[in-house]
Amino acid sequence: MNVDVITERISNRKAKEVYELITRQTTVSKIDLLDQSGMTVSTLTRLLEELTSQGLILESGFGASTGGRRPILYEKNPAYAYIFGLEISRTLSKLVLVDLGMNKLETKSWAMTEVMTPGVLLPLIVKEAKRMLAHHGIETSQVLGIGIGAVGPVDRVAGVILEPSYFPASGWRHVDICRWLSGELQVPALLDNGANTAILAESWHQRTRSFKHLLYIHAGVGLRSSMVSEGKVIYGAVDMEGSVGQMIIQTDGVAHRNQAGNYGALESYASLYAIEKAAKSALKKGKATVLVHMVEDPEQVTYQHIMEALKKNDPLAVEIVTEAATYFGIGLANLLNILHPEKVIIGGPLITGGELFFQTATQVAIRKTYYYPAYQVVFSKGQLGDEALAIGAAVMVMNQLVKA
Known part of the structure; x- marks a missing residue:
């Protein structure tokens, strides 16, 4: 089914502009909409009536009076x-x-x-x-x-x-x-x-705030990134979602698990795969760790096992996660030095697994950001989580x- 059936629900271009203004605010008065849209009173009134009759917006009460009648407030109709x-x-x-x-x-x-x-x-x-x-x-x-x-x-x-x-x-x-x-x-x-x-x-969840340039990184099986500027997703010539994982942070580093990947790529040091690989290697070398009581074979170790060990403050688990987070922080600093986002949102299993990875990575990134402290970036795990x-x-x- 063609997506045009969605865009055609609001056929008037100016009506779309008014609707978008309303959706980006919790409630808004007609007076504020006049200021924000630059439209005439008659045009705005007609468009508000159209959107209301379609059920796209609701009259949601009255705002505070500034001397005359209290202004009607409008909001998006969530049940539309x-x-x-x-x-x-x-x-x-x-x-x-x-x-x-x-x-x-x-x-x-x-x-x-x-x-x-x-x-x-x-x-x-x-x-x-x-x-x-x-x-x-x-x-x-x-x-x-x-x-x-x-x-x-x-x-x-x-x-x-x-x-x-x-x-x-x-x-x-x-x-x-x-x-x-x-x-x-x-x-x-x-x-x-x-x-x-x-x-x-x-970005939608924080639409009423002042952040214009947001960077998102998802850290899990691989590393995935995206960026929003002025509310719009930045697209490249090709789908570049996973390219951040191929950032080279060590030219003579380890081979990537994928034959087409780069040697010394960030993903080889900071991902679920990298953390599990490090734990398996340590177990095979006979390192002391509570992980030996969780699996019979080192090859059976999973990220969940490592997180359980981390909760018990196991020295090996702490070391492995800290090292991965340090590498991730280096890669993050590289992105900050190039893109200079106002806010960085980091999600994915490596972040939800505990505070150690997030805190270590962001501290490393701050120390290696070129214009710090003049350039202040906000780090967040996001508001919507998984x-x-x-x-x-x-x-x-x-x-x-x-x-x-």
Whole structure:
């Protein structure tokens, strides 16, 4: 189903401008909208009436009086439509159902095991989406669409997941996911890489604040990044989501696990793979650690085991995580010295695993940032946590309403 059916819901360009102004504020008065839009009173009044009659906006009470009548306040109507947001990642996939205010109605997750091929997962997603709609009494006509944030590289225009690496299951190459889901659910489908959808979510969540340039990095099985400037995602000539992991931080460093990867790449020192590899090597060398009581074979060690050991303040776990975080901080400093974002949001399993990685990495990055302390950057784990990718996929669909 063509996404034009979303953009055509608001056919008037000026109406789109007014709607976007309203959506970026909790509530706003007509007087403020006049100042912000530069429109005449008659034009703005007509557009507000149109948007209200369509159910896109609501009159939400009165503002404070400045001497005359109290001004009417307007806000977006969250119940105008509903959106599905879908995350497709290497460790898990997640479906959320939200209203137009990005209020979550329900969520469902699936572990991405070796059996989770597209042929297995996609029918499960469709079945769950239909169940959610039935449970909440929502008709298909009320669904704006489904947004998908997936591991890259992806073809956003064609709606195809191209050739992602390191999926536990086979089959995740050249998956025509938008066409398939749109056909099964009878709603428009949009695709972008997960780092871009995550930063869209965080940017939308902080839309009333003054941050104009945001950098997002997802640290997990691999490293993924994206950037927003003035509320818009920055795109390169190709899908560059995973390129940050190929940043060379040691020219004579270790070989990348992928033959096409760079020697001494950041991802080889700061990722789930790198941390697990370091732990397995230490166990084989006979290093003292509580990990020996958790597995029979060093090759069985997982990131979860290392996190358990870290909670027990195991010296080896502390050493391994600190070293990975230090390398990550070096790579982060390189990005800061080039891009100079106002705020950096870091997410993913390496960040949610505990404070040690986040604190170590950000402290290293600050020490190696060239213009510090004149250049002050804000570091954050984000406001939406593990649901940022899926929520951001829904934001991507919502943004189509104001697209020209």
